[in-house]
Amino acid sequence: MHAGFEEICAKAAAEAGNAGHPVLAVWREEIERVEPLLPSTPSRGTFFWSSGDLTILAMDRAAAFPAEGPNRFAEVRRAWERAARTMVGGGPGDRATPALVGAFSFGDGPGSLMWVPRVLVAQRARGPATLCLAARADPVHGVEDDAARTAWRAVSWLANTVVRPCPPLPVTGAVIEELPTAGEWKAMVARAVGHIEAGRFSKVVLARRLRVRLPYPPDLGGLLHTLVGAQPGTTVFAAGTGTRTFAGATPERLVAVRGGRAETMSLAATLPRGSTGGDDARLRAELLGDAKCRREQAIVTDMLRGALAGVCHEVEAPDEPEVLDLPHVRHLHSRVRGRIADPETTGVLDLVERLHPTPAVGGHPREEALGWLRAAERFDRGWYSGPIGWVNAGHEGDFAVALRSALLDGAVATLFAGCGIVAGSDPERELAETWLKFRPMLSALLDDQGGPR
Numbered sequence: 001m002h003a004g005f006e007e008i009c010a011k012a013a014a015e016a017g018n019a020g021h022p023v024l025a026v027w028r029e030e031i032e033r034v035e036p037l038l039p040s041t042p043s044r045g046t047f048f049w050s051s052g053d054l055t056i057l058a059m060d061r062a063a064a065f066p067a068e069g070p071n072r073f074a075e076v077r078r079a080w081e082r083a084a085r086t087m088v089g090g091g092p093g094d095r096a097t098p099a100l101v102g103a104f105s106f107g108d109g110p111g112s113l114m115w116v117p118r119v120l121v122a123q124r125a126r127g128p129a130t131l132c133l134a135a136r137a138d139p140v141h142g143v144e145d146d147a148a149r150t151a152w153r154a155v156s157w158l159a160n161t162v163v164r165p166c167p168p169l170p171v172t173g174a175v176i177e178e179l180p181t182a183g184e185w186k187a188m189v190a191r192a193v194g195h196i197e198a199g200r201f202s203k204v205v206l207a208r209r210l211r212v213r214l215p216y217p218p219d220l221g222g223l224l225h226t227l228v229g230a231q232p233g234t235t236v237f238a239a240g241t242g243t244r245t246f247a248g249a250t251p252e253r254l255v256a257v258r259g260g261r262a263e264t265m266s267l268a269a270t271l272p273r274g275s276t277g278g279d280d281a282r283l284r285a286e287l288l289g290d291a292k293c294r295r296e297q298a299i300v301t302d303m304l305r306g307a308l309a310g311v312c313h314e315v316e317a318p319d320e321p322e323v324l325d326l327p328h329v330r331h332l333h334s335r336v337r338g339r340i341a342d343p344e345t346t347g348v349l350d351l352v353e354r355l356h357p358t359p360a361v362g363g364h365p366r367e368e369a370l371g372w373l374r375a376a377e378r379f380d381r382g383w384y385s386g387p388i389g390w391v392n393a394g395h396e397g398d399f400a401v402a403l404r405s406a407l408l409d410g411a412v413a414t415l416f417a418g419c420g421i422v423a424g425s426d427p428e429r430e431l432a433e434t435w436l437k438f439r440p441m442l443s444a445l446l447d448d449q450g451g452p453r
């Protein structure tokens with residue numbers, strides 16, 4: 001591995017010198033599976049993804065593409081297109097392996113960041129893993145980090161990765177603060193319903209936070225391991241900026257692009273799981289039959305269908321939604337799919353741009369709802385409810401909507417949850433719903449094994 005990687009680094013340095021712009025060197029090779037594939041200590045550039053049968057773990061950054069504003073997706077897309085076009089690739093590993101990872105802010109403020117990790121391991125449920133090593137060659141200074149050192153760090157990092165996650169221990173003495181208070185948030189829901197009934201918009205998704213002060217910083221590997229085990233049917237993710245890590249277990253896929261096809265998901269409306277079999281079956285029937293829930297989800301399906309139709313042929317969305325069962329809640333959902341008309345010019349980041357924010361996290365009509373939300377919510381959502389995911393060198397990839405998540409900063413975790421508000425929404429029920437949505441992260445952080453609060 002050292003020799004091959006060093007060789008392509010030298011080639012990238014020469015090409016950067018000739019071309020007068022930075023060039024990436026990316027080496028891919030198969031390695032034995034890594035079990036469990038979990039971060040030991042968070043680093044700048046930690047990225048974790050566990051969805052369906054794909055797990056990704058990455059560290060450090062060979063190149064970073066920060067962006068902000070309404071054009072953030074197009075900016076990153078352009079930068080990645082340039083980098084992927086000039087990249088010097090090598091090694092026998094799969095060229096479709098994820099290469100660019102990261103997250104976009106929900107809003108137009110700063111904070112969106114996609115990066116090419118220095119070291120990335122990707123593995124499917126079966127078969128070997130792929131290791132990718134990357135380095136950036138600068139036209140003047142050549143390769144920034146010594147190639148042999150990057151390879152050595154990868155090997156020692158992988159050796160450290162195979163630590164067993166900490167056994168979960170019940171946490172006592174955590175202090176939980178609601179932001180805003182329950183009363184203030186319910187008043188906001190009532191105001192939103194007033195605007196909906198006055199015809200200003202038809203749906204808005206209003207969020208709130210929980211600040212949890214823990215007695216000590218949570219173990220990231222242990223937390224992710226718990227979420228993967230306890231939240232089947234979700235994508236478990238983490239992205240680290242250095243001192244802070246954003247992590248969660250979301251049921252919502254924003255969009256996946258593979259083999260010229262795009263798939264997105266209309267997810268909305270929430271009811272709790274029942275405590276007995278009969279109760280659970282009754283709640284499932286209630287969700288499917290409830291006019292308000294159906295309306296809330298139909299708004300999302302219609303928007304997704306329209307957004308895909310702009311760039312896809314054969315857009316399919318079922319007439320009837322299905323029920324997605326999760327451990328604490330269930331939602332209505334429909335898969336919306338299409339065949340991309342021009343896969344050469346339409347990659348996954350173009351679809352992310354078209355789709356975000358869907359009415360599952362923003363509102364409808366988009367601008368009217370978001371205009372009100374910006375003033376009403378009074379906090380910066382950051383990466384919560386934004387797109388998080390990965391892209392490969394062929395512009396295929398997968399993005400989730402970062403829900404059921406927390407920003408971890410030392411021993412303080414800030415949790416986020418939001419609810420779709422439509423005509424007839426009841427503030428008390430919406431507040432209870434936020435607790436159900438906080439539950440997976442809260443249980444994983446506190447190991448309280450608790451049911452819905």
Ligand SMILES: C=C(O[C@H]1C=CC=C(C(=O)O)[C@@H]1O)C(=O)O
Nearest residue numbers: 268269270360403417418419420
């Ligand atoms: C905004 C969130 O969930 C969305 C996704 C599914 C169901 C939702 C709801 O019932 O309100 C939300 O639209 C969240 O979990 O923070």
